[in-house]
Amino acid sequence: VKGLGGYHRACDALNAAAVDRLRQRKHREAKPFAIMLPDLATARLLCHVGPAEAALLESRRRPIVLLRRRADIALPLAPDLAPVYATLGVMLPYTPLHHLLLRAFGAAAPGRLAVLVMTSGNLSDEPIAFRDDDAHARLATIADGALAHNRAIHMRCDDSVMHVVGGSAQLLRRARGYAPEPIALANASTAQVLAVGGHLKNTFCLLKGRQAFVSHHIGDLENLETLTSFREGIAHYQRLFDIAPTVIAHDLHPEYLSTRFAQEIGDRRWGMGDSDGTALDIAPQLPTPNPQLLIPVQHHHAHIASVLAEHGLDGPVIGVAADGTGYGTDGAIWGCEIMRADLRGFERLAHLAYVPLPGGDQAVRQPWRVAAAYLQGAFGDSWLDLDIPFVREARLHGPSLGTRWRPLAQMIERGINSPPTSSLGRLFDAVAALLGLCDEVVYEGQAAIELEMLAAPDARPYPFAIAEGAPALLDVAPAIRAIVGEIERGAALPQIAGRFHCTVAALLAEACERARAATGLRVIALSGGVFQNRMLLENMLALLEQRDFTVYLNRQVPPNDGGLSLGQAAVAAALVESERVTG
Template sequence: MDADQHQVLLRRRLLVRGIVQGVGFRPFVYGLAQRLRLGGFVLNDSDGVTLEIEGPAGALDAFEQTLRTAPPPLARIDEIRVEPVATCGETLFRIETSRAVSTRNALISPDVATCDDCLRELFDPTDRRFGYPFINCTNCGPRFTIVLDVPYDRSQTTMRVFPMCPACQAEYDDPLNRRFHAQPNACAQCGPSLAFHWWSTVFRPILPTGASPLEQAAAALVQGAILAIKGLGGYHLACDALNSAAVARLRARKQREAKPFALMAPDMETIRWLCSVNTDEAHLLESRRRPIVLLDALPGAPVAPSVAPGYTTLGIMLPYTPLHYLLLRAYAAATPGKPAVLVMTSGNLSDEPIAYRDDDATARLASIADGMLTHNRDIHMRCDDSVARIVAGGVQLLRRSRGYAPEPVKLARSFPKPLLAVGGHLKNTFCLAKGHDAFLSHHIGDLENLETLTSFREGVRHFARLFDCEPEVVAYDLHPEYLATKEALASDIPLKIGVQHHHAHIASVLAEHGIEGPVIGVAADGTGYGLDGAIWGCEVLIADLCDFTRFAHLAYVPLPGGDAAVRQVWRIGAVYLRRAFGDAFLDLDIPFIKRIDRQQWALIDRMIERGINAPPTSSLGRLFDAVAALVGIRGEALYEGQAAIELEAAAGQDDRPYPFALLEGAPRQIDALPTIRAIVDDLRTGAPVAQVSGRFHSTIAEMLAQACEQARATGAPAVVALSGGVFQNRRLTELLVTRLEQSGFRVLLNRRVPPNDGGLCLGQAAVAAARLMFAASDRSLTR
């Protein structure tokens, strides 16, 4: 009887949602149905993938089981809805033409690094795509950056202008071919092509006669040229990373005084020649997302000193497009005996968004680059490289963009209304949310000029169209001068919800871990607008998604000149000394005092006394700046966080904490003045910078851990969430995580979004959604 039941013919309709378009899902379904001898069809629509299968019950069950447990490598299945339908007597399975539906829930895959199968073809002289710089298949290549709209079909991408040749069309139409409905599918006969343009009238490299554009570019790089190179999501500026003169020239032209440049190396062997690489780091480097990975540089690594001045790390990525592979191979062939390592930094002037349109790149980059290696496949949406590192046993994203965006973060609860969260001012990203999906944007950058604000607006419109999300709610930071906040308040979105900066940081951790709280949240950064109008930045909160209580914070000190003190970090060093020693601090016998301009300090001191442009701050980032200034690392920073980064780089192994105090009150205050006095004592005795920095990092970890212990003693949960830009400091983060875990805490970190302001929009969205769900309670919607 069981055998007879097994042969009963049934038919089922399946709606599959997730990242299931442009990732080889339909040919996978087709092949699986063929093997199981099922009839039916599969098609893309604006909701995901719809399919019907008909056959014996056992075969249908096997089909569903395989779909759920072993989908294609790039697919991400979020939901499969199954319903029985009437049988049709179908015995053959087919792939039907895509169709649109009234609602759009299809997800778009991020851009994916070149797969191993395509690489084998790329370097196989017998293959028809040998050396073709735009080789791709359903398992790799451009996705997000070329999509105009959904469903994801060729006519809805920038590849629509390249009609396929018969050979490519045959691959595209064959359900059993690796390139079935690979929308960017092309070859040298029918697809995009390269072009090389020389701009400089001063520098003339010797280029090989009759050389291809790629060979010309490699030859120019070997001779010290700076080139603009068009990639997946925009232009890079590239030069020989071992050529000190070329790197210095690039730094001067790009007006990037000190921030490090990213590097690209052809293989792991070359990377290991420059950096130490552990197993987790190697896995991250070689992943299909291909981020820039921060690695510890080996002593004597031969890259130019100005690649990463003041850093003990290098940011390196492997090639992720066939063009990169071919360029590095050509470059290596022209420079035998030395590592083939290129600077690959964003194609822009400092503080501008990355150039991605050809005319814009020519206009903006011709003053920086000597020439351009470009192609005629348009980029629809700019998308900068992602940056990551391994911290505390897992991946920490510092910039979430190419390879990750626009893959959504799934939330445990559904958003009650479509929602836009506009993020912060620095490292801006935005978030559009509906259902359970939070669609975080690619990296926009610092919202400090019209170009970046325009990029923000373009991105919001594109995401709203792609994901059919017209927001009815907008969440924003409370800082009234943030451009993102002004944009939110000026919008015609009817419901506006302000979210405190550090609450959003902690909420971003809760959201990505799928919990609502409460937790003890430690939010530490440089600047965040506080509820009392002060500049917050070292906050121990008892928080859930709806609200928070400020349990403790670093004691306030004045920030003389506001933003000026962020650059002139000696100011905050002097402020801490004055608080610790009074007016007599100017008599201290330490080198820092000898460097102070007494006349300038007198003006600043009067500014503080009169309360003129000297807002109170509890910023832990500014305390790091102060200590960096006191030990002589840096008196002025060229960018925010530089002094703190260099202080971490200088830290030695001495882990004895300095004294500090936790003062009773509501909220409690963390008093760092005993720490400052002890550091001065060390400086008076000639203690090396490495010792002071090592002890200071241990002090901060200990003070934050003790604050969490005190919070737990009052009834707070034994769960701690850490977020904010200070936790980009690997040494501090790992010290604190270890200390908290030893004390019995469960510690949560940002893993899917950055701990810096690049993850702020996720927290804003999660807080706004929670408040909407509990709007009937006494909680305020506009806190």
């Protein structure tokens, strides 16, 4: 079905066989599908809809809004629509064709809910199809029919995704309806800046004067098709807003395609390309790169800077950046960072104590590895004798856990492909694996999401420790031991998951309290993909407000890596301006 920013794949959301067939054809094993409903009344039949959520659904921007499913009625939806999730991604029609389609679909079966799956028209990990010829070529073998119109789409743009947290809307994916609307900045930039974002959930940002033009959602830069979409998007925005950047900001990670792209642009070896292959220089006057023009920005500093930029803050603030992966200045994989930060720099005040990531990226795909690393840290070698299902069941199926663990332990001991990480996202993965939810994942964040969906609210944190130092170390080994004890005693898994969420919130709040004592700061900026977790974020906000902190969140850009480019651009502009003023 052709929309405003591209094609959707659509099917009857009440038809289990159709939903299963769509999953098979799209190669999408577990990620939830969004649904389109004819009106707000239908949404209220399926989900809890508050005033803020209703306003979003009916707004001119028409995003997908994550709504809590109603548990008081049996929903007629296909079971594989959003497996495990306690929420549904819901949107209302936003083109005349959508209205006509839903009206006809409802008329075909009177008395039956008119609910359509509406998911991006692509195969998994590819950009959404938006040109008619490309859509027909790519989707013809995986769709049974097509419904189109005669208005050309000039630039692909996915649906935006939002939820309501802390009483206000927060973007999780910024695209149709929001991009390319500029974000107003407090200070004018004397330089025109291109920030190329991160690797996952990529966006780019072009900055000119007091306006930051953050792109639509590009996606994960893991294939040629997405990289081509990224390059075309930059060229399109340059033409649209008459920007010829002389400063390029990028992530520290040397292997990100966005980093390599920025470096090769700076070297004038990689031109921009239109869809017809015509070379386009991104900055015709860009000289050989030097530290003033090609500016690396640490991943978590960029997260915090994105909050400062959209709220017009100069800092310094206490920044709490929590996510899955970010390249640190020490070469480790950071992901739970407490920092004193402004737009020009940061000081690392505290972080989650490092654990090894056995197998590197393989440990991200197999959370049991991270769980084993945490158990090793908490119990030593005796963890293989623990009487918990995570260990016990592994003995019954295939190679024993000990057999699988020994080569990984040797890798850790010898420092082979086992980088240290302070990632909070990996800690969530580890606990999900310990509870038997997810030994392996098929999409980013799956284990952590399943843990959140399982959790029942519980205000009793497990024990933790904070070791003083520069930076201080946040130690969760006491919590891991307590969780194992609860599993051994047969405690309910939702209770354990809820107490874990409470523990993380309490740990971060205590770290912020210590940061305030050290710096005198009482303003906090929260950012990073972990803060998409509504239970964790709402726990954090309550604790920080009790302690009389002023807290800022991402609202105009996502807290995940989709907001990185804004932070990178703001940091680069501030550094250039600082150099101009002082030099």
